[in-house]
Amino acid sequence: MTTDTMALDRLRAIVDAYGADPARWPPAERAAGEALLADSAAAQALVAEAADLDATLDAVPAPQPTAALRTAILAAAPGRAAPSLLAQLRDGWRDLFGELGGWRMGGAVLAASLVLGIVSGGLLSEALSSESAPGLLQLAYLDDSDVEY
Amino acid sequence: MATAEDDVAHGRPLPASAVDPDLELVRRAGAGDAPACAALVDRYLAKVTAFAGRTLANRADAEEVAQEVFLRVWQHAGSWRAGDARFSTWLYRVTLNLCHDRLRRRRETALDAAGDPASEAPLPGADLQRNAVVARVEAALAQLPERQREAVVLCHYQELGNIEAAAILDVTVEALESLLSRGRRRLRQLLASEAQDLMGELR
Numbered sequence: 001m002t003t004d005t006m007a008l009d010r011l012r013a014i015v016d017a018y019g020a021d022p023a024r025w026p027p028a029e030r031a032a033g034e035a036l037l038a039d040s041a042a043a044q045a046l047v048a049e050a051a052d053l054d055a056t057l058d059a060v061p062a063p064q065p066t067a068a069l070r071t072a073i074l075a076a077a078p079g080r081a082a083p084s085l086l087a088q089l090r091d092g093w094r095d096l097f098g099e100l101g102g103w104r105m106g107g108a109v110l111a112a113s114l115v116l117g118i119v120s121g122g123l124l125s126e127a128l129s130s131e132s133a134p135g136l137l138q139l140a141y142l143d144d145s146d147v148e149y
Numbered sequence: 150m151a152t153a154e155d156d157v158a159h160g161r162p163l164p165a166s167a168v169d170p171d172l173e174l175v176r177r178a179g180a181g182d183a184p185a186c187a188a189l190v191d192r193y194l195a196k197v198t199a200f201a202g203r204t205l206a207n208r209a210d211a212e213e214v215a216q217e218v219f220l221r222v223w224q225h226a227g228s229w230r231a232g233d234a235r236f237s238t239w240l241y242r243v244t245l246n247l248c249h250d251r252l253r254r255r256r257e258t259a260l261d262a263a264g265d266p267a268s269e270a271p272l273p274g275a276d277l278q279r280n281a282v283v284a285r286v287e288a289a290l291a292q293l294p295e296r297q298r299e300a301v302v303l304c305h306y307q308e309l310g311n312i313e314a315a316a317i318l319d320v321t322v323e324a325l326e327s328l329l330s331r332g333r334r335r336l337r338q339l340l341a342s343e344a345q346d347l348m349g350e351l352r
Binding site: 017018059060061066073 | 178179180181182183186187201202203208212215216219223226227280282283287290301304305306308310311325327329330333334336337340
């Protein structure tokens with residue numbers, strides 16, 4: 001076996017694997033392969049055969065990303081990412097508090113809550129005292145799944 | 150399930166060039182530099198989408214995978230260390246792992262639905278209205294065994310070097326070459342009966 005034959009065998013293996021385009025060949029063997037290709041009709045024949053398959057494969061276009069995908073990815077990038085859920089809740093409460101007047105209105109809101117609590121407590125107490133004993137028992141049983149009616 | 154992130158974290162040998170061309174950009178992106186983030190997306194989004202699209206044979210799935218890939222990029226960019234792996238190698242590995250997850254789920258769903266092994270028929274997603282050549286080549290690619298298809302996609306379509314492609318597939322360069330040879334031989338067989346028509350339509 002001569003050196004040329006060996007080189008042709010190796011070029012055949014390279015072309016079988018990587019195709020006809022020297023740009024896809026292993027960098028370390030590219031120059032030697034191209035030199036053989038320039039001198040050998042046999043090498044040119046096997047490269048031509050591989051080129052047909054390459055051209056057929058190249059007919060399939062690459063799937064392209066949409067502009068919306070790019071926008072969505074960049075929206076999540078460092079420094080522009082959406083805040084965490086905890087941060088969103090904290091900011092939501094802060095906004096609500098601000099809309100209610102902030103600390104300046106805090107006293108008024110507290111006083112209103114106190115009055116509302118006293119009034120509703122009194123009304124509820126009166127309503128419960130007017131309920132009959134059997135009625136209260138039925139109310140208590142409503143949450144007891146073991147009781148059959 | 151092992152991930153590419155795990156590979157990096159545990160120091161598994163991935164080829165790293167002396168200077169990773171993406172290193173500076175990744176660091177700046179990790180620090181919240183908006184132009185760097187945009188540049189990184191513009192450099193790799195099309196490649197990641199194309200790779201996922203050809204691996205999954207489904208455009209919608211490919212876009213979802215691409216989005217997941219970049220979420221992981223954003224998570225890891227701030228702590229990216231030089232020397233573990235080239236960024237592009239890690240990126241393709243993450244993409245491939247996410248594609249494998251989807252292909253596994255797809256097979257499980259097919260098994261649940263049909264009760265028999267997944268067919269070797271072309272994967273769903275081929276648009277019947279598309280060019281006949283494209284549809285036939287996509288069908289042939291879809292019939293390749295998974296690893297052969299991935300090798301062909303990485304080396305032919307993504308135009309990656311053999312060392313990086315082998316690292317992404319976690320095989321030796323010799324094994325990669327074998328996958329490629331068998332894949333291309335099978336493609337020639339699958340397309341042989343139509344080769345004349347195909348070349349005629351292409352010319």
